[in-house]
Amino acid sequence: MSAKSSTATQVLFDAPGPKGRRRILILSILSVLAIAGLIALGLWQFAKNGQLDPGRWVVYLRADYLAFLGQGLMGTLKATGMAAVVAFPLGLVLALGRHAQIPGLSHLVAVWIEFFRGIPMLLVVYAFLLALPAYGVNVPRFWMLVIPMILVSSATTAEVFRAGIRAVDKGQREAAAAIGLSGFDTMFSVILPQAVRLVLPSLILALVSLLKDSTLGFVVSYNELQFQGKTMVSITRYLVQTYVVVSVIYIAINFLLTRVALVLDARMKARAASS
Template identity: 40%
Template sequence: MSSVLYDLPGPRGRRRNAVIGVLATLAIAGLIAFVIYRFWKTGQFEARRWEQFKFKAVQMEIVNGIVATLQAAGIAAVLALLFGAVFASGRLSDRALLRAPSTWVVELFRAIPLLILIFFGYYVPLQYGWSIDKMWALVIGLTLYNGSVLAEIFRAGINAVAKGQSEAAYAIGMRKNQVMRLILLPQAFRAMLPAIVSQLVVLLKDTALGFIITYPELLTAGKTIGGRLAFGLPYVPAYLVIGAIYIAMCGALSAFAWWLQRRLTRVPKATVAAKPVPLQDVTRQV
């Protein structure tokens, strides 16, 4: 059996794929074991390097870093979604007066590296004597970059809906905003959800760039914890803990998105079952 794009392997091909899979697994396991060995060899697992994590003050540093990270990520996510929705609507407009500026803005901020946007958000106001909070400088950069990417995701998702859907809606007299709100968006949202969540995960991880402007997010807390000479400069233990926390937060966001997608695509069950008709009643009607 074969498909258009892929021929199913035969017995020799399956054996070859199995051997490649085993070798790849062994190579990855060997690499992980080597990294752990090097950590152990250089004393990264010494009790002294991990001792400070049992102190409440250090735990509160990590908690405060998590709160600062989630605060910046939450505000930037909401603003980026609004930015993306507005400029995606502009790019889909029939009027060139709206479509051209929206296209220019989206392409501009997609092309500028996020770090430069954060620098502009923080240092440019300072050049004119304006005081700006570090969190808002980070949020501005995250909003402009990720909002531009989300605008393209929204536009592509709406354009991916079959044209027959909108043509049928126009045929029954619906206006364009009704077609967009009632017909296209509900269908496109299900298709766009994985890409939207993926970009929000990127946004959450990009909050670590706030370290450059000394915003007290999670990575900044990890650098502070790892730079203490009394505990042997435990940078590796600190960054292992911080990395595990980032993985947990991104995993929780992905799990929520998976649950939401399953809920949105669930087919509703019929609440009232059809009652069986006795055979004698059918024969009477005939």
């Protein structure tokens, strides 16, 4: 850790002393025991009610059930991928607009960003599902989900890009100006490539957030994983088992994406430390 980050940490948090560390350790152990106890109690209750009966779980190994959930997974990945492909570049454009020195543009973009950052995505989904059709605007169910995902994610991603731009050392701008680069060339040839590398782990975490947002597809009856799980409950009558399986799929995907973000972050820190 650099001296600068160490100083920032000390300002934000007081380093615990021996008693503080002992108290933190005891609370951590008690928390783990409490969580383990709750899990054990839940499993005992499930076993008591027959929810752990193998017959209730092996049905999810059937080819038709796997194919049914696979269709939902593909719908989730399709919506998430499409939203990311549009939202991330749009977020970069919004970040540049807010960073621009054009009178009025920065304020207009700031209002747009703050509006979609502050509004719950569910309300935007309902706007496309209920409000717009009342005015004769109808879009396919896929876009009823994806467009709200794009609008909300682009606003949050814009702030991520803006933070990356501001994190690039000011000396880079001065060096670019010294060799005669214009402001435009400096931004697109010097600043942005470094900013994108800095925020890449955060973008992957934003992808995780998009994946979670795609679960709102059930509101518009779009065939994503959550909606398929809801349909499967009506078929199998196994509510607990279905949603456990669906949750495990989500957790596995989010875990892989998070690990990728952590690996990239670690590599970038190691590269920065060696430079």
